[in-house]
Amino acid sequence: MTTNTYLDHATAALTQLRQQVPLVHCITNNVVTNFTANALLALGATPAMTDIPGEAGLFAQMASCLLVNLGTPTPVQAEAALEAAQAARAAGTPWVLDPVAVGVLPIRTALARQLLELRPDIIRGNPSEILALAGQGQGGRGVDATHSVAQAEQAAMALAQQYGSVVAVSGAVDFLTDGQRQVRLANGTPLLTRVTGGGCALGAVLAAFAALHEDRLASSVAAVLVYTVAAQMAAAQADRPGSFAVQFLDALASVQASHLRQWADIRVA
Amino acid sequence: MTTNTYLDHATAALTQLRQQVPLVHCITNNVVTNFTANALLALGATPAMTDIPGEAGLFAQMASCLLVNLGTPTPVQAEAALEAAQAARAAGTPWVLDPVAVGVLPIRTALARQLLELRPDIIRGNPSEILALAGQGQGGRGVDATHSVAQAEQAAMALAQQYGSVVAVSGAVDFLTDGQRQVRLANGTPLLTRVTGGGCALGAVLAAFAALHEDRLASSVAAVLVYTVAAQMAAAQADRPGSFAVQFLDALASVQASHLRQWADIRVA
Amino acid sequence: MTTNTYLDHATAALTQLRQQVPLVHCITNNVVTNFTANALLALGATPAMTDIPGEAGLFAQMASCLLVNLGTPTPVQAEAALEAAQAARAAGTPWVLDPVAVGVLPIRTALARQLLELRPDIIRGNPSEILALAGQGQGGRGVDATHSVAQAEQAAMALAQQYGSVVAVSGAVDFLTDGQRQVRLANGTPLLTRVTGGGCALGAVLAAFAALHEDRLASSVAAVLVYTVAAQMAAAQADRPGSFAVQFLDALASVQASHLRQWADIRVA
Numbered sequence: 172m173t174t175n176t177y178l179d180h181a182t183a184a185l186t187q188l189r190q191q192v193p194l195v196h197c198i199t200n201n202v203v204t205n206f207t208a209n210a211l212l213a214l215g216a217t218p219a220m221t222d223i224p225g226e227a228g229l230f231a232q233m234a235s236c237l238l239v240n241l242g243t244p245t246p247v248q249a250e251a252a253l254e255a256a257q258a259a260r261a262a263g264t265p266w267v268l269d270p271v272a273v274g275v276l277p278i279r280t281a282l283a284r285q286l287l288e289l290r291p292d293i294i295r296g297n298p299s300e301i302l303a304l305a306g307q308g309q310g311g312r313g314v315d316a317t318h319s320v321a322q323a324e325q326a327a328m329a330l331a332q333q334y335g336s337v338v339a340v341s342g343a344v345d346f347l348t349d350g351q352r353q354v355r356l357a358n359g360t361p362l363l364t365r366v367t368g369g370g371c372a373l374g375a376v377l378a379a380f381a382a383l384h385e386d387r388l389a390s391s392v393a394a395v396l397v398y399t400v401a402a403q404m405a406a407a408q409a410d411r412p413g414s415f416a417v418q419f420l421d422a423l424a425s426v427q428a429s430h431l432r433q434w435a436d437i438r439v440a
Numbered sequence: 441m442t443t444n445t446y447l448d449h450a451t452a453a454l455t456q457l458r459q460q461v462p463l464v465h466c467i468t469n470n471v472v473t474n475f476t477a478n479a480l481l482a483l484g485a486t487p488a489m490t491d492i493p494g495e496a497g498l499f500a501q502m503a504s505c506l507l508v509n510l511g512t513p514t515p516v517q518a519e520a521a522l523e524a525a526q527a528a529r530a531a532g533t534p535w536v537l538d539p540v541a542v543g544v545l546p547i548r549t550a551l552a553r554q555l556l557e558l559r560p561d562i563i564r565g566n567p568s569e570i571l572a573l574a575g576q577g578q579g580g581r582g583v584d585a586t587h588s589v590a591q592a593e594q595a596a597m598a599l600a601q602q603y604g605s606v607v608a609v610s611g612a613v614d615f616l617t618d619g620q621r622q623v624r625l626a627n628g629t630p631l632l633t634r635v636t637g638g639g640c641a642l643g644a645v646l647a648a649f650a651a652l653h654e655d656r657l658a659s660s661v662a663a664v665l666v667y668t669v670a671a672q673m674a675a676a677q678a679d680r681p682g683s684f685a686v687q688f689l690d691a692l693a694s695v696q697a698s699h700l701r702q703w704a705d706i707r708v709a
Numbered sequence: 710m711t712t713n714t715y716l717d718h719a720t721a722a723l724t725q726l727r728q729q730v731p732l733v734h735c736i737t738n739n740v741v742t743n744f745t746a747n748a749l750l751a752l753g754a755t756p757a758m759t760d761i762p763g764e765a766g767l768f769a770q771m772a773s774c775l776l777v778n779l780g781t782p783t784p785v786q787a788e789a790a791l792e793a794a795q796a797a798r799a800a801g802t803p804w805v806l807d808p809v810a811v812g813v814l815p816i817r818t819a820l821a822r823q824l825l826e827l828r829p830d831i832i833r834g835n836p837s838e839i840l841a842l843a844g845q846g847q848g849g850r851g852v853d854a855t856h857s858v859a860q861a862e863q864a865a866m867a868l869a870q871q872y873g874s875v876v877a878v879s880g881a882v883d884f885l886t887d888g889q890r891q892v893r894l895a896n897g898t899p900l901l902t903r904v905t906g907g908g909c910a911l912g913a914v915l916a917a918f919a920a921l922h923e924d925r926l927a928s929s930v931a932a933v934l935v936y937t938v939a940a941q942m943a944a945a946q947a948d949r950p951g952s953f954a955v956q957f958l959d960a961l962a963s964v965q966a967s968h969l970r971q972w973a974d975i976r977v978a
């Protein structure tokens with residue numbers, strides 16, 4: 172696929188998302204539930220945070236897609252995450268794993284390994300998380316990466332090949348791979364790192380786009396492109412984090428194909 | 441009561457709320473705690489989210505009113521919800537049940553049935569939730585309704601009569617009943633459905649107004665009117681969800697009797 | 710120390726914080742996680758909400774500082790809080806206790822007493838919480854104080870002396886003491902009380918500044934000064950709570966030494 176093929180896919184997927192309104196099942200950390208739900212609503216999807224055992228598995232079968240984010244994995248939520256991922260796997264619901272701070276802390280690291288065996292359709296993380304998940308690093312500094320995206324590219328390729336996942340590594344230039352193809356996206360703004368959930372909400376958006384199309388890499392490129400172009404639109408309106416977060420939600424609601432075509436910086440290896 | 445009687449009650453209640461500053465005990469889902477608290481603070485009430493067993497019951501006795509919202513009912517929170525509702529019932533603290541996604545998911549559905557037996561003063565939900573609670577439907581699509589308000593009116597009447605509750609059905613035109621009287625309110629804006637907690641925070645505002653007056657239907661009409669007129673004021677300032685949410689909190693702080701008189705669209709059957 | 714010494718310390722500490730980017734471990738209530746994280750990110754620190762047993766203790770050793778806020782202490786979080794405070798104490802990680810609604814509710818009151826024995830570096834509360842913690846009152850009205858700062862000064866002095874802590878009492882004029890020295894700060898705005906987490910996020914900022922310097926009182930004065938001057942900057946831009954919260958995050962990102970020098974109202978006893 173060429174840069175233009177990815178871009179065409181993204182513009183079509185954005186239209187499709189707003190027509191189909193995917194129901195995004197989110198099991199995510201207690202810091203970003205609100206921002207994640209608002210990002211999905213602004214974009215045109217429907218969020219639902221069903222994160223208790225006995226409900227999470229049932230809901231993962233009904234939902235269009237699932238996000239499992241390990242930011243604050245209480246015992247109850249961890250059990251719900253496993254139940255949901257198993258149900259998603261069985262039902263064919265596409266699902267995203269966001270292994271927040273994996274490698275740094277033991278409980279989520281063990282949980283991430285269990286979840287990996289359920290073969291997430293997409294894995295999203297910062298470079299340190301991707302390295303740790305691939306067994307090649309000790310994780311970052313809390314939730315922050317201490318490695319560059321370039322340092323994590325081989326680990327991303329290995330993970331993608333081993334688990335049949337698309338791996339999306341977030342950074343100044345995002346790197347996405349399905350183990351064969353490689354795509355780099357240079358959109359976005361550093362302001363996304365000054366708002367909590369800037370990365371976590373992307374995981375939910377990756378899930379929403381995965382619900383639309385079988386080509387998980389093309390859908391993931393679409394998700395990252397829409398998200399980071401909206402962030403650039405917001406950064407053009409606001410240069411401080413409080414205002415930026417508000418403008419970003421507005422931009423997710425107003426981003427159109429024309430903005431993608433104007434701003435996209437997609438590089439196909 | 442006539443349209444004008446409800447309107448007069450609402451303007452008086454708004455003044456009274458800001459003088460009395462009711463203490464609103466909220467047991468609510470982890471997506472909307474922040475927005476709910478900010479909505480109450482903006483309006484002029486005091487929120488407190490006491491949702492653990494051993495404290496929830498005590499606090500429901502001290503508080504002016506209680507909201508129980510079933511959006512993310514962990515085992516610990518479910519136990520606290522029952523404890524609080526029992527204490528509220530015993531102490532005469534008015535309380536509101538918001539049965540989020542009831543009918544769709546089993547644990548909250550069973551919990552909602554237990555809570556119903558404690559006779560909530562007010563039940564607030566979307567049409568699918570009200571139908572499911574009345575045993576007349578399977579619930580909606582996650583947190584979204586798949587039925588119209590009109591389809592849920594008979595179920596709302598039946599629930600109100602059976603449990604002695606006021607039932608408030610949210611939609612483009614809200615329907616409220618105490619089992620005898622029927623009121624429809626046509627205020628609000630679709631933007632409220634693009635911000636997470638747009639419905640959940642109304643549950644807390646219904647509780648706050650219930651603390652002020654014995655006529656639960658008139659108080660509920662006041663709550664819905666103040667809330668939806670503030671939403672319209674915000675929508676006049678902002679047409680995208682991020683900015684709208686900010687303007688909505690501002691409007692809850694600034695809405696006055698004159699705005700209610702100017703915008704109110706109350707229809708008494 | 711004189712007013713000018715405190716002011717010089719504060720301006721130096723603000724620069725230092727943005728250079729060092731302290732990693733702030735927060736165990737806090739589910740209402741304010743998002744706002745707290747965003748306040749820290751805006752200011753220039755890195756938040757991490759690691760609040761499960763088995764991880765909280767390990768993380769408290771890695772982090773620059775720790776906040777323990779008792780707003781919604783589930784059994785799991787309470788266990789994590791004790792684990793983290795013990796680890797912080799053992800590792801020399803400075804830590805802050807924010808005893809939300811202590812005295813009003815029994816479980817958090819017992820937990821606060823256990824945590825006190827682990828000798829927090831800083832205790833932050835409203836006057837009623839400080840009185841209750843010192844055994845001199847029954848707490849406030851939910852999360853709100855029913856006592857004035859002046860009424861809590863002796864209790865603050867006693868607590869500071871008994872536990873070797875700095876005690877920061879929040880109010881229109883904040884009072885800070887290490888048991889010997891006394892400082893009053895008259896910055897801030899009532900709008901901070903109209904946004905949920907206005908007090909709770911200050912606890913996290915107190916932790917961030919405590920990571921920078923051994924003089925806990927001077928660092929606490931710096932934290933309160935930066936926080937309340939940013940609030941005044943925001944209040945100059947917005948007079949309603951929704952807009953104020955956005956402006957406040959922007960102001961935390963943009964507050965500089967010059968603003969502190971212009972606005973500071975520090976009174977040394």
